[in-house]
Amino acid sequence: MADLILLNANVMTMDPLHPKADGVDIKNGKILSVTTNDDLEKWKRKKTITIDCKGKTVLPGFIDAHCHLYALAESHVTLNLEPHHNVRSISDIQTKIKASSQQLPSGTWIRGRGYNEFYLAEKRHPNRWDLDQVTSAHPIKLTHRTGHAHVLNSLALQIVGISNETPDPLDGLIDRDVKTGEPTGLLYRMGDFLSRKIPPLENHQLDRGMKVANDELLSMGITSIQDASSHNAIEQWKMFRRWKDTGFLKPRVAMMLGTESFSAYRKQDFEIQTDKSQLRLGGVKIILDETTGHLRPAQAELSETVLGIHQSGFQACLHAVEEKAVEAACSAIEYALRKFPKPDHRHRIEHCSVCSPSLAKKLAALGIMVVTQPSFIYYSGDRYLRTVPAEELKHLYPIRTLLKSGVKVAASSDCPIAPANPMTGIYAAASRMTETGEEVLSEEKITPEEALRMYGETAARTTFDEGIKGSISPGKLGDLVVLNGDPTKDPINELKDMRVEMTILDGQIVWEGR
Numbered sequence: 001m002a003d004l005i006l007l008n009a010n011v012m013t014m015d016p017l018h019p020k021a022d023g024v025d026i027k028n029g030k031i032l033s034v035t036t037n038d039d040l041e042k043w044k045r046k047k048t049i050t051i052d053c054k055g056k057t058v059l060p061g062f063i064d065a066h067c068h069l070y071a072l073a074e075s076h077v078t079l080n081l082e083p084h085h086n087v088r089s090i091s092d093i094q095t096k097i098k099a100s101s102q103q104l105p106s107g108t109w110i111r112g113r114g115y116n117e118f119y120l121a122e123k124r125h126p127n128r129w130d131l132d133q134v135t136s137a138h139p140i141k142l143t144h145r146t147g148h149a150h151v152l153n154s155l156a157l158q159i160v161g162i163s164n165e166t167p168d169p170l171d172g173l174i175d176r177d178v179k180t181g182e183p184t185g186l187l188y189r190m191g192d193f194l195s196r197k198i199p200p201l202e203n204h205q206l207d208r209g210m211k212v213a214n215d216e217l218l219s220m221g222i223t224s225i226q227d228a229s230s231h232n233a234i235e236q237w238k239m240f241r242r243w244k245d246t247g248f249l250k251p252r253v254a255m256m257l258g259t260e261s262f263s264a265y266r267k268q269d270f271e272i273q274t275d276k277s278q279l280r281l282g283g284v285k286i287i288l289d290e291t292t293g294h295l296r297p298a299q300a301e302l303s304e305t306v307l308g309i310h311q312s313g314f315q316a317c318l319h320a321v322e323e324k325a326v327e328a329a330c331s332a333i334e335y336a337l338r339k340f341p342k343p344d345h346r347h348r349i350e351h352c353s354v355c356s357p358s359l360a361k362k363l364a365a366l367g368i369m370v371v372t373q374p375s376f377i378y379y380s381g382d383r384y385l386r387t388v389p390a391e392e393l394k395h396l397y398p399i400r401t402l403l404k405s406g407v408k409v410a411a412s413s414d415c416p417i418a419p420a421n422p423m424t425g426i427y428a429a430a431s432r433m434t435e436t437g438e439e440v441l442s443e444e445k446i447t448p449e450e451a452l453r454m455y456g457e458t459a460a461r462t463t464f465d466e467g468i469k470g471s472i473s474p475g476k477l478g479d480l481v482v483l484n485g486d487p488t489k490d491p492i493n494e495l496k497d498m499r500v501e502m503t504i505l506d507g508q509i510v511w512e513g514r
């Protein structure tokens, strides 16, 4: 009576009670049984789709616990300026913009993203004058690979109203020429400001980008995703809803709210119809910013914000990169827990890039979860080795230390900041290798199985979903991937090239490798 049966598989259930099986059968989108080939044969009926896995590995669908779907969709319909796309100098950026400007009518915005000054020959950010050389007829907005800095040309600066006289905003920074005081076009932490001034992409453009992104996510075996964008509000919710309803976005989505929209939500300025398994709210995202040298928000304000989130029964998701920020996040959660103790709160720190063993112990004691990005070691490790101060480098993405201290660590890609492929993350967590083959803290290696768990059960825990996902167990959602290798047996250096051959979501085959 099964709808779908997978036979002759190396099923790694990730369920410690029954770690292995020959196959799985699924009915109405849920896993019925995880058992032997003989048992599964019994459930075959005329309409049952049967897949012979020929010994291939079957795993729970991957969960990406932190990404940015709008930016991901946008990335497929804007200029890609990542180093991997042959952008190695400012003149490469100019060439791409030039080509685009020749196709677009004057006045149309040109948008590019993903440039990385570390990999540019000039070793600096582009500025307004570099961009002005290409066109003065089109406003240009370039987004840094982190999403936290932008470069505008002179026309764009004029449109958004930034001149020599404009003061720095409270939580951002307008970079200026040291001699003349003139804005250079580089803006730090002003994304929200810019999104209010620059017209968004049109729906049909974003939809086109989302369709490409959706194919990409499914081809990597990602069946659930959490959107961690700090500006998320009702507009983003509506967009995700539309993408869900049209089928442009297949993976299950949990959307975090920004702090502002969270207040609006609590005041019931808007209502949200959640549909638990497909689209739902996640926690509340707070950015702890250190770009200006001072922590923003300041500790007292941060603690009160976290307390408010905690009291309302939501999870606080604190973006903290440097150790000072991680400490501040920790203190804020500690403050909330002291006022209103709650054992299973699952407040989380996003990134937690620098964390000493003593701080890791503190996180564990407070029950704080960490959402890390192992593939940053692969994609950015070469830069870390050259630019991160030695004191911080020795505690960089210390995944082994965190796990050993008892912290629950989930993995994510932060895409489009890094490509979404979980296999790259699993490889990086198990090898600590950079793209060029250098090692970043070999003592922080974890096993491939531990890494798989970070994209499975632990990632499910970050949204209280471990009862329905993260392992292949009867009653759980029918989200599975078929891999062309065995991550726990094959050599570690083969992990990054391992491919997903099939992705099953809700018991449906949503992607098949070619």
Ligand SMILES: [Zn+2]
Pocket (backbone or CB within 6 Å): 066, 067, 068, 228, 414
């Ligand atoms: Zn992020």
